[in-house]
Amino acid sequence: MVKRLFALGLLAVFAGLFASLLSGYVPDAALNPTARYYAERTAPDLGAANLVTAIIITYRGLDTLGEVTVLFLAAAIVGLVLGSDRGSHRPGPEDRTAGRPDEAPANPSPPVGELLTTGSRLLVPLILLLGVYVFANGHRTPGGGFQGGAILASATLLLLLAKPGRQLSHRLIAALESLAGLLFIIIGLLGLALAGGFLDNRILPLGTLGALFSAGAIPLISALIGLKVGAEFSSILASLAETRQAQAGRVEPVGDTPAAWVQPDRDNPGAAHKPTGPATTADREQP
């Protein structure tokens, strides 16, 4: 109860802060100097029609490199944290590439409907095409590498939904991901050698504003970011999906009554001292 009051008090402080921010907010009448620079200089300097993509890929290209690295780390840690859990019943690495849905024993997931199976066959190529379109046109229409990559990964999600036992090739995903990352850095270094600096897009001709082949290296970097982000998200999704199969195929030594899902493990020495009440601990409804 005290805890809840404390939380509500903290929230009231935040609410007061936000209210004063909201009431005192005056929108800008004109662009600030940074935005003005981007608005005036992007087209003549970089040849990109979409200022957001120009900022992400060229003006703040180093940030973007850091961000895809963060994403790579997240994907790698997800794979590590979930992967170390899979026991000896897993097939060897040479079996992973082949999709064998009948191998997953006693998978509790309900059968996949005909509609989803057929629909995924129709939709997956179209989704992949849309993803490629979005990142290939990022410099002249709304879009770019991150958005296209997320769309590519949604195709992976549909594949996994349509066939839950499917084993995606981690080797292929890793190869795609590292190749895209390597080429990204090589293009950045080429900018250092041939143009003004690291990740400068003017190593290729700028072309006419708004054309498909324009804005120097921006479409190329955009495509590489798209592939990298798509591969990273696909890897996360594949790791999460395989967790489910490992869970389904394993016989747990711990109590298998449903109460074991909400109660702390009594065998665990860390949790043994103060047993919490039965089943009421998990997210009580408020009066």
Place this chain on the structure above:
Amino acid sequence: MPDLTQIALATGFGLILIGFYGALTRRGLLRIILAFTLASTGVNVVIVAIGYMRGRTAPILDEAVTTATAVGRIIDPLPQALVLTAIVIGLGVTALMLAYAYRLFRRHRTLDIAAFRELKW
């Protein structure tokens, strides 16, 4: 009649508050993760709303918005660029939180944070 910016800002602040409330009071780990996702969505909405300017258009140049007229016609592109990457990173962080939650569940057979006592004193 409130401005569109005011509505968007209020929505964003509201989402942040809901997220904080959930993270502070819930005890199930999945709900806490959901609350954090809500709060980060609220932050994104606030940042985009600050970049919005009344009567202007998206920061993409074409026949209607030429380079010469861009300064008076477009909104600030920088918040959009920041939020774009923040969304993607947020998704990665959510996946990371879910992976750790799964590991904790494997170890303790529960997602109730009262059962995780290793770091308590």
